[in-house]
Amino acid sequence: MTEATETTTPATALTTRLDRVGIVVAVIAVLGMDWQPFATLKPNRLISGQGLSLAASLPTLWAAIGVGVLSIATIVAVLRTGALLRLATGIASLLLLAVLIGIVPATVVPPGNAYARVSPAAGFWLMAFAFAVLTTDAVAKLRLGPLARLAMLAGAVVTVAILLGSGHWDGLSILKEYATNAQKFWREGAKHVELALGSLAAALVIGLPLGVACHRNATLRGITLPILNIIQTVPSMAMYGLMIVPLGLLAAWSPLAASLGIRGIGTAPALIALFLYSLLPVVANTVVGLGEVRRSVVEAAEGMGMTRHQRLFQVELPLALPVILTGIRIVLVQNIGLVTIAALIGGGGFGTFVFQGIGQAATDLVLLGAVPTIALAFTAAVLLDAAIELSERRRL
Amino acid sequence: MIELEHVSRRFGEQLAVDDVSLSVARGTITVIVGTSGSGKSTTLRMINRLIEPSSGTIRIDGKDTAAVPGEELRRGIGYVIQGNGLFPHWTVARNIATVPTLLGWEAGRTEKRVDELLSLFSMRSEDFAKKFPHQLSGGEQQRVGVARALAAEPGLLLMDEPFGALDPIIRAKAQEDLLAVQRRLGITVVLVTHDMEEAIHLGHKIAVMDGGKLLQYAPPAEILANPAHGFVERLVNGVDRPFRLLSLSTVATIVEPGTADGPPLAETATLRDALSELLWLKRDALPVAGPDGSLIGRVSLAALRAHAGGPA
Ligand SMILES: Nc1ncnc2c1ncn2[C@@H]1O[C@H](COP(=O)(O)OP(=O)(O)OP(=O)(O)O)[C@@H](O)[C@H]1O
Ligand SMILES: [Mg+2]
Numbered sequence: 001m002t003e004a005t006e007t008t009t010p011a012t013a014l015t016t017r018l019d020r021v022g023i024v025v026a027v028i029a030v031l032g033m034d035w036q037p038f039a040t041l042k043p044n045r046l047i048s049g050q051g052l053s054l055a056a057s058l059p060t061l062w063a064a065i066g067v068g069v070l071s072i073a074t075i076v077a078v079l080r081t082g083a084l085l086r087l088a089t090g091i092a093s094l095l096l097l098a099v100l101i102g103i104v105p106a107t108v109v110p111p112g113n114a115y116a117r118v119s120p121a122a123g124f125w126l127m128a129f130a131f132a133v134l135t136t137d138a139v140a141k142l143r144l145g146p147l148a149r150l151a152m153l154a155g156a157v158v159t160v161a162i163l164l165g166s167g168h169w170d171g172l173s174i175l176k177e178y179a180t181n182a183q184k185f186w187r188e189g190a191k192h193v194e195l196a197l198g199s200l201a202a203a204l205v206i207g208l209p210l211g212v213a214c215h216r217n218a219t220l221r222g223i224t225l226p227i228l229n230i231i232q233t234v235p236s237m238a239m240y241g242l243m244i245v246p247l248g249l250l251a252a253w254s255p256l257a258a259s260l261g262i263r264g265i266g267t268a269p270a271l272i273a274l275f276l277y278s279l280l281p282v283v284a285n286t287v288v289g290l291g292e293v294r295r296s297v298v299e300a301a302e303g304m305g306m307t308r309h310q311r312l313f314q315v316e317l318p319l320a321l322p323v324i325l326t327g328i329r330i331v332l333v334q335n336i337g338l339v340t341i342a343a344l345i346g347g348g349g350f351g352t353f354v355f356q357g358i359g360q361a362a363t364d365l366v367l368l369g370a371v372p373t374i375a376l377a378f379t380a381a382v383l384l385d386a387a388i389e390l391s392e393r394r395r396l
Numbered sequence: 397m398i399e400l401e402h403v404s405r406r407f408g409e410q411l412a413v414d415d416v417s418l419s420v421a422r423g424t425i426t427v428i429v430g431t432s433g434s435g436k437s438t439t440l441r442m443i444n445r446l447i448e449p450s451s452g453t454i455r456i457d458g459k460d461t462a463a464v465p466g467e468e469l470r471r472g473i474g475y476v477i478q479g480n481g482l483f484p485h486w487t488v489a490r491n492i493a494t495v496p497t498l499l500g501w502e503a504g505r506t507e508k509r510v511d512e513l514l515s516l517f518s519m520r521s522e523d524f525a526k527k528f529p530h531q532l533s534g535g536e537q538q539r540v541g542v543a544r545a546l547a548a549e550p551g552l553l554l555m556d557e558p559f560g561a562l563d564p565i566i567r568a569k570a571q572e573d574l575l576a577v578q579r580r581l582g583i584t585v586v587l588v589t590h591d592m593e594e595a596i597h598l599g600h601k602i603a604v605m606d607g608g609k610l611l612q613y614a615p616p617a618e619i620l621a622n623p624a625h626g627f628v629e630r631l632v633n634g635v636d637r638p639f640r641l642l643s644l645s646t647v648a649t650i651v652e653p654g655t656a657d658g659p660p661l662a663e664t665a666t667l668r669d670a671l672s673e674l675l676w677l678k679r680d681a682l683p684v685a686g687p688d689g690s691l692i693g694r695v696s697l698a699a700l701r702a703h704a705g706g707p708a
Contacts, residue, residue, distance in 0.1 A: 300481030302446060303554075304494050304544075305471030318485050 021137045022077040022086075025130045029074045032126030033067070039104045039124065044115040045173065045362055051121050057104045066100050069093070070127065077134050083141040090135030097128055098163055105171025117173040119364055146386035153382045160375075173364040174371070181353070181368065189372060191267075192349035195342060196335040196376075199271055203278030203331060208324075210279075211286025212312065221287060228280040236338055239276070240345045243269030270347030274338055278331040285327025289320025322392040329384035336377040340369070397422050398443060398552065398584065403452030404608075405438050412438045414608035415452070420601070422457075422551075425578055425585040427599035429592055429631075435608040436588040437556050443586065444473045444554055456552065471495055474545030474553035474583075478560040480537050482529040488514075488540050489525040495548040513543040516577065535566040539573070546581070553578075555587040559594070571598060592631055596620070596640050604628045617644050638704035642667035647684055647695050650703060656681035656694040663692065671700050 037051025038058075055063045073093040076085060105118040120128075139149065169175050178185055214221040234242070247269050251258040261268065293316050301311045317324075343351025353369030356362075398420040405413040413435040420426045428436045441447040443454060445466045454461045461469055482491050489510050496506040511521045517539040529537055538558065545553055558574075559567045575598065578585055589595055595602045596616045603613045604627070612624040620641045623629040632640075647670050648663040660683040661670055674682060674697055681696040 294479075294481070296477055296479045296481035297483060299446075299477055300475070300541075301483070303444065303470060303475035303477065303481075305467045305469075305498055306494075307467050310498070315483055 017080050018078060019080050021133065022079065025134045025137075026074045026078040028133075029070065029077070029127050029130040032123040032130065033070060033074075036123035036126055037121040039101065039108070040119050040121045041108050042117045042119070042173075045117050045176075045364060046360070049117070052104075052108060054100075054123065057108055058100060059103070059107055062100060062103055066096065069096055073131065073134075077130075083138050086134060087138035087142060090131050090138055093131040094128065094135065095159070097124065097131070098159075099168070101172065102163070102168040109171070117176065117364065118171060119173040119367075146389040149382060150386050153379065157379070174367045177353075177362070177364045177368045181365075185353075185368065188349055188352050188369075191347075192336070192339050192351075192373070192376070195267070195270055195274060195339045195347060195349055196332065199274030199278050199335055200328065200331050202271070202275045203282045204328070206275075207279050207282030208286055211283045211324075212290065214283060214287050215290040225280075225284060225287070228283055231276050232280045236273070236277075236341050237344070239273045240269060240342065240347075243273055244345065247272075265346040267347055269345055270339070270342035270349075274335050274342070277338065278335060281327040281330040281334075282324075285323050285330075286320065289323030289327075290316050292323065293319045322388050325384060325388045325391055329381065329388065332380045332384065333377050336373060336380060340373055397455075397457055398586070399453075399455045400439075400443075401453045401455075403439070403442060403449045403454060405435075405442060405447060406450045411608050413442070413449075416605075416608075416610045417452075418603055418610060418613050420584060420586060422584050423582045424600040425575075425587065425598055426601045426603060427595040428586065428588045428603045428605060429590065429595040430605035431590060434605040436590075436605055439605070440554050440556055440586060440588050443552075444470045444475060446470070471498055471548065472550055472552075474542075474550040476541050476545045476553070476555040476558045478557040480529075480541030480558075480561075482537055482541060482544070484529050486528075487525065488527050488529070488532070491529070491540060492544045492547050494544055499548055501548075509547060513546060516546075517543055517573065534562055535570065538562060538566075538570055542574070542577070546577070546583075551583055553583055553585045555585065557588055557590070560589075574598065593640075596644070604631065617641065620644070639668050639671075642671055642700065642704050645703065650699045651684045651693040651695055652699060654681075654694045655691070656683050656696075658682045660685035660691060661695060663687070667700055667703060670695050671697075671704075674700070 033054060038054040038056075039052050040049045041052055041057075042049030054066055057063075058066060070093060073089045076089045081089075101120050101124055109116045109118060139152070144152070163169055164175075170179075210224065214224050244265060248265075297315060297319070298311065301315045306314065339347070339349040340351035340354055343349055343355050350369040350373045354366050354373075355369075357365030357367075357369065400416055400418050403413060403416045404411060416435075416439060418426075428439060430436050438447055442449050443456075443461070445461055483494070486494075489507075492510045492513055493506045496509060501509075510525065514521045514524055519536065519539065524532075524536070524540075529540070532540065538561075542553075542555075542558065545555075555574075559570050562570060571594065574585070577583075587598060596619075599616055601613065601615055602619050604611045604619065604624075606627045611626075612619060612628045614622075619628065620632055620637060623632045643666045645667050646663065647661055647665050647667065650667065651663060656679070658677055658679055659673075661673060663684050663686055670682070674680070674695075680698075681694045683691050684693050684695050686692040
């Protein structure tokens, strides 16, 4: 015990009992609960509506439970509490928010009114954000292993699936948008995943061998990496624009290209642009990963009589894997986001709803495109982080 | 038997190895010693063709190595490097099994060989086989590195500063292990070091290199007693040269008839140990005991002195 701690003032004693992240969480949560509307009620999907507080959007009992539980959760967040308690509190609060928002439509929309729309409002989103931060912070503090994090991701996916399947959220505006666009939603969703994974696959097929070649040949490396760097700096809108002219010409000139569906707009330019963006992370990380393999290990492999091929596949690539996976993570998360913009040139994907929604000033349609995109990106990030960590375990 | 004939290697302008000729007898340990950059590693790596000679011929058991594909040649030669170069993503067992796997041995035979090698280096298979290199101490890693090199029963083992990263005590133990294993398997060893002490202790013959040239190639006693003028002389000249010389022979070589008082010395003790005992006990002579413990004569300070000096 030092003298300083013995003479602690009440003020410093208080701050040492508060959690830094928790203070931020609490400020955002309180802001969301008391100063921002919890839900919005609109007479129809296009007219701007009226914000409803938590109390005004729920039956008395549910409102009381909501305010009570979320207030306690805020206190748990702000105090220095155990990570496990914080995790449970974060998850419980998110779950409660998910349940509460589903109850709003039945409470505030008069029966028989088919036009009125209910959406989550700023208060809901702020609280959801605050408790998501609390949850991820607790996960980080607990230092959960990759498998535990995958299990949590699976739990979240299953929970959302149950809430969707049960029809609990069916009264919400975003699901009403879904109901009118159901077929298109899945079609565009498949297209979104196809574009993101397809461009990644193409980048791997070209980028991995190119990375290996660059690792072995300094001249090639000196040419390739700067070019890929420049490509990476072209803004996505400009890149899509650049694709239109040459591909349009190609289609006009070659009936074969045209019959394959290659046109100045549509899937082909989107795929090519995403592929070009993906190359740098794949190639650069392959080069870095291979370069980090210890010299003595490579020399031993050679000295044992491995061929170049055996050395590459049995020793160098496995040891470079974590770094290469990091590149793949960057590409996948980046592409899931960029595909959204591809909708502008007719590439399809969830972006279709976003731009259609912006055009019609229909916020809920925008959300129908944005929310699944974010969920996809988040899922991809968690999956690949776990894969990276698992592959790192056996490195010296 | 390894023969290097007028072997040279250039790197651009630089002559890293300059017209080296030497032959290594089967079943012996040859140590290549020299300062940093003298071409030791390059010479060693030309034997298994990790580096191709610019000119000259290398033969192993009469066969020109240039006639054998590099990979095939290397699979038949053990190779150990400083910092061991174990594959970090493989278990100890998988590491040791590297060459047998490359050679396509069947699983049962490989497994048996791995167990055999682990016990040769007094590592219990149950404790070590499934461990990863980062879970081992430096000394254990080094032993696994040597075990891996010996896995496919090569007749020749090349070692490039194999003990360089070890602390003095573990290093001494590793040197004893190597001597024991070499004697037991009868293999030929070519070892690179920049430590003259290590060279004298391990080598049947020592090759001293400087600036890419082979300056002297002789047994340790010869190198100590008659170093070539210049570099070799400077390398071996030092306060403890007489002690190094004494440590190369056993008491049996200078035992003389007669008796003396005091605790008997074993005839297998080195002359260095004998001198140490004599000085410590403040005596001029001590009795010597044969293998059965019976006294067979005595060893005197005068005889030791005659053995430890340079040319008069
Ligand atoms: N691949 C290479 N390319 C160019 N020069 C090389 C190469 N390998 C070795 N050399 C040069 O050849 C000379 C001899 O190198 P070598 O590795 O044989 O020395 P060494 O005696 O093993 O030294 P050390 O004790 O430092 O390991 C050095 O000057 C080195 O710079
Ligand atoms: Mg060397």
